[in-house]
Amino acid sequence: MSKKILLVIICIFIMLPPVTADAQTYTSQDQVYRIIRKNLLAHKEQFSIEMNIEVMNKIGKNTDLLNKAAAIDDKSTSKDGDYLRFSVSQWTSHWQWYTNGKTALLNFSTTYRTTLKQEKELDAEIKRVIKALKLTDKSDDTKVKKIHDYIINKTAYDESLDNHTAYNVLIDQTAVCDGYSLAAYRLLTDAGIENRIITGMANGGSHSWNIVKINKKWYNLDLTWDDPITNTGEQILTYDYFLKNDRDFKNHKRDAKYRTSAFIKKYPIAKESYKLAN
CATH class of the missing domain: 3.10.620.30 (C8orf32 fold)
Incomplete structure (x- = not known):
């Protein structure tokens, strides 16, 4: 009996979608870079971004995500650009795919030089x-x-x-x-x-x-x-x-x-x- 219950729990867990910090599904590279920038400016240590597969394929294994986000220049602030690049001491990212084959999740973990x-x-x-x-x-x-x-x-x-x-x-x-x-x-x-x-x-x-x-x-x-x-x-x-x-x-x-x-x-x-x- 206990084994059957355990199997049911595992199956339910697998069917649940990954937790994401942003409920919106993004449909362009620019949107993704802008939400990365927004989270970095807010000093978020962990965040996830959902996007459609087409955008995921365009971004692919881009290792320049930090620079892409920092390069979005807002003249009203001095906290983006080079300052943002150097404010991040370390970052990693990894992909998750939904079973529907239409959307993917980009997960970020970030550390900063300041609080x-x-x-x-x-x-x-x-x-x-x-x-x-x-x-x-x-x-x-x-x-x-x-x-x-x-x-x-x-x-x-x-x-x-x-x-x-x-x-x-x-x-x-x-x-x-x-x-x-x-x-x-x-x-x-x-x-x-x-x-x-x-x-x-x-x-x-x-x-x-x-x-x-x-x-x-x-x-x-x-x-x-x-x-x-x-x-x-x-x-x-x-x-x-x-x-x-x-x-x-x-x-x-x-x-x-x-x-x-x-x-x-x-x-x-x-x-x-x-x-x-x-």
């Missing part, structure tokens, strides 16, 4: 900093300089190499290069300055920095290297890596994806370094 609470605290701090810097009606180069100076004057390089986020820069006041470039990305974007985060090698080690667009030209910007570590512990603000062309931006080598002809064509670095007004 949702920290992100909300960071949002408030960024809003406060933008207001305090009085950037309204300022020229683009002035905006970049003010943000560059603010981050460097506020932040000490983290020699423990444990802190990697914009939260660490603007709240904890210590981080490695990732934190500097992420904090710059958020502040610059909210100030209306188009910019990207670039990763690569510098002096033989992994590194990240920004490129920024001023007067329709792109320039290299490395806040970390403009905040050198001194023997005395004294804080120093420099402009050795501020709005430089490639020739003057020494000892930096981009990762391959930032050296493609398509990327260079879209983000061409100016031939001359930017001249700061006295």
Whole structure:
């Protein structure tokens, strides 16, 4: 008797559809990428997306799902794009198929570098900093300089190499290069300055920095290297890596994806370094 009941329970369990966080069945790739983006921005650790088989076949074994979602640019926020890419520390996905043969489920598991609470605290701090810097009606180069100076004057390089986020820069006041470039990305974007985060090698080690667009030209910007570590512990603000062309931006080598002809064509670095007004 007990064996028969157990078999019935197992059969019922198999017939039940997988639990999904979103009841809608999506019918386009764009819809899927947008719902991935929505869940990532909400810092959801696990979520599932149902779609029809046609969409599943188009997406297939796409390993670029995070970049596809992050690339959907909403001008009203600085939390997507490169910031979203670097906010996710690890993600995995797997497929499930319904027995009806018409729909499939994409399941995500995600870990983040910050908590949702920290992100909300960071949002408030960024809003406060933008207001305090009085950037309204300022020229683009002035905006970049003010943000560059603010981050460097506020932040000490983290020699423990444990802190990697914009939260660490603007709240904890210590981080490695990732934190500097992420904090710059958020502040610059909210100030209306188009910019990207670039990763690569510098002096033989992994590194990240920004490129920024001023007067329709792109320039290299490395806040970390403009905040050198001194023997005395004294804080120093420099402009050795501020709005430089490639020739003057020494000892930096981009990762391959930032050296493609398509990327260079879209983000061409100016031939001359930017001249700061006295």
